[in-house]
Amino acid sequence: MQVTIHEQLVDVVLFIGARRRAAEAKGRHEEVKLWRYVWLLDDFVRVTGQVYRFEDSLRRELSAERPSISTHLGDHEGTLAQPVMDLLLETLDETPEPEQKQHVRVLIALVNFLAETGQLDEADGFVVNRWDYAPVAIAHFSNPEEAQAWMKSVAEPPSPVRILIGDEYFQFWYMREDNTRGMYRDYPIEPDLEWLTARGIPPETPSFATRVEAEAWLKSHPAHPYTFVAIAGEHYFAVHHPWLKRHSLHHVASTLEAWEERKRLVELDTDQETEDPSEGAGE
Template sequence: MRPKSPILEAINLLGLIHEKTESAEEKELLLTAADALGFINMTGQQYEFDDYRQEFRTEGPEMVVASFATREEAGAWLKNHPRPPYLALVLIADQYHVVMYDRDDNFRKLVSTHSIEYHLEEMMKDGRPPPVASFDTREQARAWFYSLPERPSQAVIQLGSEPYLAAYHRNIDHLAFHPFSLLEPFEQWRKTLDEKKDTEEPGPQS
């Protein structure tokens, strides 16, 4: 006997809700959700889905599907990928990028995104958490992190004189280091965008 599948049970539940729903738009959305779960089940991605759900529930930054040391490595990966993961996130030198892909014309591009800056900003709402450990080098921090009996999704550490967020991506076994100093240019970038928006908005008409 095959074990019960939460995915199949969720599909059945969506079907029951679909029967009681009168809105055509909501019915279509329910079918889309059921089809998405069916796709996961039929393509054998249950374990990957479980990993995603576990990662999604952590306090760490957004999940990535790959990590690269250089943009050249990332570019080669994207160029040779048979089916690029559309809109998935990857790290290049621990900087977040999103995979842009159009299969109709085979357009492929990696675009930088401020995912980690938004995450750091959220962490700073009540002040920056104190570091749990201090190190002189990343190698020392990495050795300490991998020696932990249970690796957390993230930890604030001190590297030299600067605070960092050490983020562990369990699905690809990668430890990323993000300096909190990223927030300063991010805030300046956003301020510049706001000022530009204000100047482009038409004034009140007389």
């Protein structure tokens, strides 16, 4: 059975983790930093929905006996891309196991992919400023109809990715193998909102009469990545989406209420799955 690109990337992440732990055990702090960096480059490709795009590039690179190195790496001297590539090439030469070598070749291809597509600076910004990023959404739609039209019209959509419909996160997915696609409601910010509100909303929260006023203020005072504002006396959780150049605004009380309901349903489903299927069979 052929291994999918998603399975390959899962194996690669496990490989990175093992190498990073080995470097930590030996006190190689610089190497630990480089393995963390390449892990975040992998994460950048995932959250921006470029898994299949990378797969196309990967097929070409893995067909060569010896990995080639992008000539564009030298254009990004401010990043760790070149030291990471040096580490990967050294690891490739020192690793005897064919399966482990394959993982290294995938990572070399990933760095090359970002360099060849001119994304290394953007990816480096994602790594360096990761604490200023909310869960990444790659597109915004005003309503579900717009999102559905986009989902059906794009021949090869980014996947898997989060999108915004209004102020709500949705997870979009597309499977190249059978051209299926869909989306469902996602809850990536609710745990952070729950944690922050449990510690108390700051008393000096900026207050506005309308959403338009709040959005105008947020443009010049962007959240990093979250902040609270009050609109018409109600508290809202502002989430900054720098790639979309906008903020989403989440009504605190109703968002937390929906999150509690979501957790209750998940817990109910979990309880049902763990019940003994034979229970009650003799009744």
